[in-house]
Amino acid sequence: MSSMGIAILDQDKATVNILAELIADMGETPSPFIDKDKFLEAINPRSHSIAIICDDFVDVIEGTKQVYDAIEIVGIGTADGAESLKAGAAHYLKKPFRAEEIRRVLEVLLSSRQRKGAKDNGSFVVADPAMGRIVEIIRKVAPTQAPVLIQGESGTGKEVIARNIHALSKRRGGSYIGINLAAIPETLLESELFGYEKGAFTGAYANRIGRFEQADNGTILLDEVTEISQGLQAKLLRVLQERQIDRVGGKSPIKVDFRVISTTNRDIEEEVRSGRFRQDLYFRLNVIPIKVPPLRSRRDDILPMALHFIKKIALREDIQEKTLTREAKDALLNYPWPGNVRELENVIERSMILSEGNAISVEHIDQAPDSPMTVRTASSVGSTIHDMEKSLILQTLNSVDNNRTRAASLLGISIRTLRNKLNEYTGNGQFSDGDGAYPASETTAEPMET
Numbered sequence: 030m031s032s033m034g035i036a037i038l039d040q041d042k043a044t045v046n047i048l049a050e051l052i053a054d055m056g057e058t059p060s061p062f063i064d065k066d067k068f069l070e071a072i073n074p075r076s077h078s079i080a081i082i083c084d085d086f087v088d089v090i091e092g093t094k095q096v097y098d099a100i101e102i103v104g105i106g107t108a109d110g111a112e113s114l115k116a117g118a119a120h121y122l123k124k125p126f127r128a129e130e131i132r133r134v135l136e137v138l139l140s141s142r143q144r145k146g147a148k149d150n151g152s153f154v155v156a157d158p159a160m161g162r163i164v165e166i167i168r169k170v171a172p173t174q175a176p177v178l179i180q181g182e183s184g185t186g187k188e189v190i191a192r193n194i195h196a197l198s199k200r201r202g203g204s205y206i207g208i209n210l211a212a213i214p215e216t217l218l219e220s221e222l223f224g225y226e227k228g229a230f231t232g233a234y235a236n237r238i239g240r241f242e243q244a245d246n247g248t249i250l251l252d253e254v255t256e257i258s259q260g261l262q263a264k265l266l267r268v269l270q271e272r273q274i275d276r277v278g279g280k281s282p283i284k285v286d287f288r289v290i291s292t293t294n295r296d297i298e299e300e301v302r303s304g305r306f307r308q309d310l311y312f313r314l315n316v317i318p319i320k321v322p323p324l325r326s327r328r329d330d331i332l333p334m335a336l337h338f339i340k341k342i343a344l345r346e347d348i349q350e351k352t353l354t355r356e357a358k359d360a361l362l363n364y365p366w367p368g369n370v371r372e373l374e375n376v377i378e379r380s381m382i383l384s385e386g387n388a389i390s391v392e393h394i395d396q397a398p399d400s401p402m403t404v405r406t407a408s409s410v411g412s413t414i415h416d417m418e419k420s421l422i423l424q425t426l427n428s429v430d431n432n433r434t435r436a437a438s439l440l441g442i443s444i445r446t447l448r449n450k451l452n453e454y455t456g457n458g459q460f461s462d463g464d465g466a467y468p469a470s471e472t473t474a475e476p477m478e479t
């Protein structure tokens with residue numbers, strides 16, 4: 030049997046005891062609770078696969094489902110169950126129910142989990158209501174064939190969302206194929222996407238299938254979709270309309286059954302307005318829009334995510350989990366997170382490794398060499414997020430001798446995003462790719478009082 034336990038929460042001690050006995054009889058491990066707070070403290074997707082929760086605690090049903098989507102919930106109580114099901118319960122049993130009934134429900138849930146495999150690590154943390162709404166959209170659209178366009182700043186979790194949509198779709202048995210359109214040189218992109226046939230060009234010694242064909246019966250993720258040329262936009266539009274691709278040098282089109290998800294961290298509407306991105310292609314891709322808010326506008330996610338990363342890193346490094354001091358929590362909550370969740374993950378990873386006791390204090394967060402948090406302490410109250418972000422970026426660049434690759438990695442953003450931000454500050458495109466030096470006059474544009 031699985032090593033995962035089944036949690037129980039009910040104010041009625043007799044109910045809890047009976048359920049615990051029944052679960053033990055099934056060869057599973059019960060974790061019984063009559064106290065809501067104790068339950069909330071203990072529950073987590075690494076120890077519990079299922080939670081049976083009485084609908085006196087419908088808020089707990091909702092909260093558990095939101096934070097730990099991987100945990101299946103069985104609601105119990107004397108109502109009709111509508112409220113529990115709406116809050117996220119997979120089943121509802123009306124009291125008094127017979128042992129066989131709950132046993133059957135548990136067996137179904139346990140076996141469907143086994144079919145899903147042990148891959149589900151509950152790594153999609155959602156606590157803020159802003160993300161709760163997005164989770165709702167994901168649930169609704171995942172089973173459909175509709176194209177989804179995910180917009181959001183770098184590091185907000187667009188890729189995590191795309192993977193979730195695939196995993197919850199009818200195509201989950203098929204491949205999930207991602208391609209970052211910003212990372213591949215334009216000249217190679219067409220053959221990468223559509224494949225080529227032997228002899229199509231010098232060096233094409235054999236047929237090669239492209240990403241679209243690899244995604245047959247599955248999902249293709251077009252990452253940073255705004256970054257392609259007009260020519261390729263036209264080709265992509267045709268592929269989406271006709272559901273078939275032309276290999277480079279191919280004689281006839283090939284039918285492909287794919288679902289397309291695309292992402293961008295640019296303002297794609299602006300790209301369309303300015304004529305850089307085809308409107309018809311935008312409409313094709315944007316059937317279901319998902320706008321992921323930056324971490325700074327969903328602060329309720331910060332601490333649950335920090336705890337999640339602490340657990341994840343403790344597990345990976347085989348070290349003790351650590352707690353956060355009150356000051357450390359405040360620092361995390363007040364920081365603007367220009368690199369979003371990716372940056373939070375980096376900060377937690379660093380402080381887990383740098384702190385020696387079993388608590389992470391604000392010094393541990395700050396003492397990381399070149400830590401963006403160090404820079405944060407210099408920002409003054411009353412400055413806008415935009416100003417703080419700019420100062421942070423310029424100071425980080427300064428601290429690494431204008432090495433943009435390193436600055437981007439410290440900030441938890443892509444080099445492309447860094448470049449876009451820098452262009453935004455200066456209003457021109459003078460910066461080349463790679464680690465071009467940042468003009469000295471700019472790095473001191475915003476002197477900071479420390």
Ligand SMILES: Nc1ncnc2c1ncn2[C@@H]1O[C@H](COP(=O)(O)OP(=O)(O)OP(=O)(O)O)[C@@H](O)[C@H]1O
Nearest residue numbers: 152153154182183184185186187188189294370371
């Ligand atoms: N809701 C979440 N729960 C847990 N981890 C998350 C969540 N959102 C993001 N992450 C983690 O944050 C990191 C960045 O997420 P992701 O790669 O999906 O961002 P992105 O929006 O695609 O960024 P980019 O635009 O730079 O490609 C990943 O390590 C991911 O696992």
Ligand SMILES: [Mg+2]
Nearest residue numbers: 187188252292
């Ligand atoms: Mg991404």
